[in-house]
Amino acid sequence: MMNRISRNLTTIYRTERLITRRRLAVVQQQTVMLALAGIAAMAGLVLLNISMYFVLKTWLPSAGSAAxxxxxxxxxxxxxxxxxxxxSVEEEIAPAxxxxxxAIADIEADLEGMADEARDIVMALKNLGSNPLGSLSTLLLPILTAVLKDKKN
Incomplete structure (x- = not known):
């Protein structure tokens, strides 16, 4: 069980790193592309504005053309x-x-299972004083179950 929790924690860590890297990469790519587009657009816009100014000046006064x-x-x-x-970066990182x-849900399920086993052991220990023979089997059952589960993993 601890191996699964460790594996899930590693998975969470790696996916968080992947998500952060992808977000950063997308932001960097957007910034570079927007900067390049801005430079190209400015050059084209300046030339377009000059030509449109001369075209509009034939129909409008200079101030009207500029406006x-x-x-x-x-x-x-x-x-x-x-x-x-x-x-948006959300579509790219959805699988991660x-x-x-x-992995988080799996860890939660494992921890709930361990908590249930611990509750069973505590209840068996509480009942051990009032019914030693009957409580002994209820005490051994959760312990054996936990040991056998641990041996499987």
Whole structure:
């Protein structure tokens, strides 16, 4: 039983490390990609703004042309920010989270089983004084069960 608990604790530790590494890797990748996209977008946006300014200047005064371009740039920035926020690491780490949760549940079940066995032994010890022969069998049964389970693992 202790081997299973040890194995599950190791599994939890490893999956937590994996989850953290994946989250960090995704954040790093997002940061690099957003920085590169930002540099490329800035260069293209500057050139696009210059050309659009000259086009709009034929129909609007200079201040109006600049205002239209400013509003368009702000809308573009808003949509880019929304797109960046939608990227999530949760889908990538879902399998690791599931394995971690299974290991935790298995440890909880093992600990509950050990607690039940300990309660049975305590009750048998309490009853040993009032009924020595009958309590002896109830005392030996949980102890033998625990020993045999330990031998299996």
């Amino acid at each position: 239209v371009l400013a509003v368009a740039n702000l809308l573009l920035a808003f949509f880019l920010a929304l797109t960046a926020k939608r990227t 989270v599931e394995v971690r949760d299974m």
